[in-house]
Amino acid sequence: MRDTAELTSRLRAAGCVFAEDEAALILSTARTAGEVQSMMTRRLAGEPLEHVLGWAEFRGLRLVVAPGVFVPRRRTEFLVDRAADGLVAGNVAVDLCCGCGAVAAALVAEVPGIEIHAADLDPAAVRCARTNLGQKGSVHRGDLDDALPSTLRGRVDVLVANTPYVPTAEIAHMPPEAREHEPGLALDGGTDGLDVQRRLAARARRWLAPGARVLVESSIDQSSTTARVFERHGLTAHVFTDEDTAVVVGHAG
Known part of the structure; x- marks a missing residue:
């Protein structure tokens, strides 16, 4: 056929x-x-x-992208845009909740010469990310930043995370392709969708160099709440929007 x-x-x-x-x-x-x-x-x-x-x-x-691994969305290219802005060779970038490593791979392709690290909890996603990054970066397995080498503390210039941000109750309304074939840990953001973003905000500053940035993708409706979460953890927050997607950027002092 x-x-x-x-x-x-x-x-x-x-x-x-x-x-x-x-x-x-x-x-x-x-x-x-x-x-x-x-x-x-x-x-x-x-x-x-x-x-x-x-x-x-x-x-x-x-x-x-192997079966069962989160499929990168086209809208996440906006997150790459914001993360790449100002990133230069020699900078250190980290992609948490990396899935197949889409953001990390895009950043290292766009800004050659950066030191790139990626991490995810899902072993299948980690295998894909290692294939996609090859020798251009390091991929670690663990929950959020738990797997990152301690040598990165205070050195990260850009920390980007496409965390799950779908509220638990909304998972049932997602297309079957997502809810039946992608891992729940890559979709489910808790009651209001922001549980993982709160955990990230609480942990981010230990990794950031002075003046560094942490970026997350969210819905436009959630973005103002995420910005407030960032600010409660000492980050100066800005919200950028593109059609139906938002990126919240927190700047370290």
Whole structure:
């Protein structure tokens, strides 16, 4: 089965909005007719396209994404924009809750010469991040900053974290692709969605160099609360918005 029209028809019937594009991606990724069939079966069963393909495109990069790993969203490119602004070769950057390492990989591609570290609690995500960063950075496994080497304390110029920020009660309303195929720890931010951001704000300053920044992605509705959380922990907070996404930036004194 290598006919684009047939694949498109089947995908469209299953409710895939971008059926033609998906069919083309499956055909360009699969190496054999058997792989096409297998990938179609998985996609028609509701598995995320990126898991089916084994990769996701993010900021012009093709990143390995294994089944069960959080899929990087296009909106998170705005977080990369804000993090890269002012970052220069020789700076130290850290990507916490890194998932497949999308933000870290994008930062080191955009600002060559930085020292980049990434960390995540999910072992499958850590394996993907190590593949995606290769020799360009170090990937650690642990809860938030627990896995970071102590030698980074007071040296980090940019600490970025795409923490989970979906309120627990809202998980049930997410698309099945996310709630059934991505890890809950990458989605569930607690009662108001900000539990992990509060933990991050309480821990961030120990890692930051003077004048450094900590950045998180959030919804626009949550961003003012996140900014207040940052300020309670001694960070000067600013909110940047882009369409339906916000990035909260905390500056260390």
